[in-house]
Amino acid sequence: MHTDYVAALDIGGTKIAGALVDGTGGVLVRAQRPTPAKESGERIMGAVEEVFGELMADPLWVGASAVGIGSAGPVDATAGTVSPVNVPGWRGFPLVERVRAVTGGLPVTLVGDGVAIAAAEHWQGAARGHDNALCMVVSTGVGGGLVLGGALHPGPTGNAGHIGHISVDLDGDLCPCGSRGCVERIASGPNIARWAMGAGWQPGPDGDATAAAVAASAAAGHPIATAAFERAAQALAAGIAATATLVEVDLVVIGGGVSKAGEVLFGPLRRSLRDYATLSFVQGLKVAPAMTGTDGGLVGAAAATGLGARGLGARDGDAAVVGG
Amino acid sequence: MHTDYVAALDIGGTKIAGALVDGTGGVLVRAQRPTPAKESGERIMGAVEEVFGELMADPLWVGASAVGIGSAGPVDATAGTVSPVNVPGWRGFPLVERVRAVTGGLPVTLVGDGVAIAAAEHWQGAARGHDNALCMVVSTGVGGGLVLGGALHPGPTGNAGHIGHISVDLDGDLCPCGSRGCVERIASGPNIARWAMGAGWQPGPDGDATAAAVAASAAAGHPIATAAFERAAQALAAGIAATATLVEVDLVVIGGGVSKAGEVLFGPLRRSLRDYATLSFVQGLKVAPAMTGTDGGLVGAAAATGLGARGLGARDGDAAVVGG
Numbered sequence: 001m002h003t004d005y006v007a008a009l010d011i012g013g014t015k016i017a018g019a020l021v022d023g024t025g026g027v028l029v030r031a032q033r034p035t036p037a038k039e040s041g042e043r044i045m046g047a048v049e050e051v052f053g054e055l056m057a058d059p060l061w062v063g064a065s066a067v068g069i070g071s072a073g074p075v076d077a078t079a080g081t082v083s084p085v086n087v088p089g090w091r092g093f094p095l096v097e098r099v100r101a102v103t104g105g106l107p108v109t110l111v112g113d114g115v116a117i118a119a120a121e122h123w124q125g126a127a128r129g130h131d132n133a134l135c136m137v138v139s140t141g142v143g144g145g146l147v148l149g150g151a152l153h154p155g156p157t158g159n160a161g162h163i164g165h166i167s168v169d170l171d172g173d174l175c176p177c178g179s180r181g182c183v184e185r186i187a188s189g190p191n192i193a194r195w196a197m198g199a200g201w202q203p204g205p206d207g208d209a210t211a212a213a214v215a216a217s218a219a220a221g222h223p224i225a226t227a228a229f230e231r232a233a234q235a236l237a238a239g240i241a242a243t244a245t246l247v248e249v250d251l252v253v254i255g256g257g258v259s260k261a262g263e264v265l266f267g268p269l270r271r272s273l274r275d276y277a278t279l280s281f282v283q284g285l286k287v288a289p290a291m292t293g294t295d296g297g298l299v300g301a302a303a304a305t306g307l308g309a310r311g312l313g314a315r316d317g318d319a320a321v322v323g324g
Numbered sequence: 325m326h327t328d329y330v331a332a333l334d335i336g337g338t339k340i341a342g343a344l345v346d347g348t349g350g351v352l353v354r355a356q357r358p359t360p361a362k363e364s365g366e367r368i369m370g371a372v373e374e375v376f377g378e379l380m381a382d383p384l385w386v387g388a389s390a391v392g393i394g395s396a397g398p399v400d401a402t403a404g405t406v407s408p409v410n411v412p413g414w415r416g417f418p419l420v421e422r423v424r425a426v427t428g429g430l431p432v433t434l435v436g437d438g439v440a441i442a443a444a445e446h447w448q449g450a451a452r453g454h455d456n457a458l459c460m461v462v463s464t465g466v467g468g469g470l471v472l473g474g475a476l477h478p479g480p481t482g483n484a485g486h487i488g489h490i491s492v493d494l495d496g497d498l499c500p501c502g503s504r505g506c507v508e509r510i511a512s513g514p515n516i517a518r519w520a521m522g523a524g525w526q527p528g529p530d531g532d533a534t535a536a537a538v539a540a541s542a543a544a545g546h547p548i549a550t551a552a553f554e555r556a557a558q559a560l561a562a563g564i565a566a567t568a569t570l571v572e573v574d575l576v577v578i579g580g581g582v583s584k585a586g587e588v589l590f591g592p593l594r595r596s597l598r599d600y601a602t603l604s605f606v607q608g609l610k611v612a613p614a615m616t617g618t619d620g621g622l623v624g625a626a627a628a629t630g631l632g633a634r635g636l637g638a639r640d641g642d643a644a645v646v647g648g
Contacts, residue, residue, distance in 0.1 A: 074604045146570070155572030159605045160572045162569045167600055181494075238494040250480075275503065278501045
């Protein structure tokens with residue numbers, strides 16, 4: 001019996017990471033390239049091919065039985081295409097077909113990056129053992145994915161859980177997505193910093209005007225910085241409560257750069273959830289920080305193929321292989 | 325081979341309806357009592373027992389293999405209890421256990437009334453053949469239920485799809501549920517009428533100040549009445565777009581009294597959806613009026629037991645019965 005691996009691909013606006021992931025979630029044989037985000041679709045695909053070239057040159061590749069891709073969205077799992085907002089060279093790019101060709105015909109599963117993080121947190125992280133959970137990334141953007149009834153819920157196109165672009169302020173500021181008052185438009189790192197500066201917060205002598213600097217000010221008791229995180233927490237709470245009320249999740253897991261603010265974010269978030277998650281069946285909603293780190297995207301892309309559900313080191317076809 | 329029936333119970337704030345439902349969705353042997361909503365829990369249960377008494381006196385009762393209950397919420401399918409907002413005598417009332425006892429031990433499925441409507445529309449109505457749909461009732465309140473991946477999604481407690489109480493206006497008016505800016509707080513019939521009168525709309529000589537009267541004014545071109553429906557449509561669109569963005573539904577079915585306004589509601593709703601359902605994977609979202617009528621609650625309660633999925637007239641145990 002040989003070990004089963006999944007080739008995982010994590011596609012973001014700045015880097016394309018690949019690895020083999022084993023049945024315990026171990027990440028082996030890494031490869032990475034910067035995303036040539038401003039270049040042509042074929043140049044970007046060239047970077048993907050280089051990543052696979054490194055992985056396929058490894059002796060462990062022989063155990064690779066499937067490919068899982070988590071990509072910046074939107075994706076279209078039905079068509080097998082990706083159109084990452086920050087990678088203009090890829091619009092409806094047939095990534096699944098191209099990766100299948102590169103890997104000699106391995107089955108390919110495609111999901112959005114938020115869905116991949118949810119898969120990782122459900123398999124290995126804070127959502128482990130939870131049948132109904134929302135997993136979020138609060139960073140430059142706000143993304144998410146859902147676990148419903150014990151299984152990942154990618155939705156038909158692989159984009160479900162896109163909480164960053166639900167409106168919690170129907171008359172609010174226009175969002176780059178075209179809607180108004182989206183959760184991301186209020187609660188992402190850049191929007192937290194923008195709100196703070198608009199209300200009079202000033203960066204320190206180092207000139208750092210990021211949400212991390214606002215968080216440091218808030219931790220030191222600065223009232224405007226504190227208010228900036230309270231406003232973000234309010235928008236997150238409204239979106240999280242909406243999700244729980246719609247699909248019944250009892251846990252929300254939050255990762256990403258802004259979540260590093262810790263209690264500066266989680267404290268007001270838990271308080272705001274009491275204001276918005278009011279119906280009896282959502283009052284017990286818990287909040288937890290994410291446990292998977294930078295490898296979450298790779299582990300989750302692998303998990304989205306069903307690797308975690310297949311168990312530790314077992315392979316779907318093993319019985320047949322042994323019996324044949 | 326005898327025919328399989330499900331005993332369906334539809335519990336609302338004004339009436340308790342019961343029937344036998346066959347495998348084609350046919351509604352037979354009806355019974356009904358007013359809900360003694362202001363009385364004790366036992367008096368209300370007495371009305372339920374009278375409904376079952378009538379059903380059980382019918383010769384067809386011998387074919388009843390299960391009970392499906394759709395109840396005004398919140399419900400708790402895990403605990404088997406109901407706590408309908410407008411029936412104060414029932415708070416955590418153990419309806420499932422009591423109905424099981426009354427019916428001699430039949431298996432009982434409990435869901436919220438919005439979930440029941442979704443089950444009915446998926447089985448027999450406008451959502452037939454759709455694997456991912458939101459079904460709504462816009463009336464005195466706003467409720468809903470979800471079909472995901474081809475199956476009803478009641479959620480662990482039977483309350484999923486509760487779109488009336490998601491906030492689309494996080495700084496908005498306080499809702500009786502305790503939250504702010506809920507879809508129901510803006511788009512329910514009474515709130516449409518309230519908004520119209522607040523903006524200067526006046527009822528006609530008959531004094532009718534309901535949403536139906538506002539709809540009639542809007543259909544006749546009254547600008548304030550038109551604006552009242554546009555505002556409701558905007559809130560509904562924000563909530564529907566949020567739902568589609570979170571779980572990927574491609575159809576929303578809308579019934580209930582306010583939906584009788586027809587294009588006065590559906591026209592601005594379709595326009596507003598273009599403003600809020602902006603991401604590529606939700607732009608194709610369609611809106612359709614509900615097809616099931618007043619029997620929807622009964623048919624849906626029956627469908628929630630899996631009756632529709634079991635097929636036309638067939639019975640789970642039929643093969644065994646024939647073979648035994």
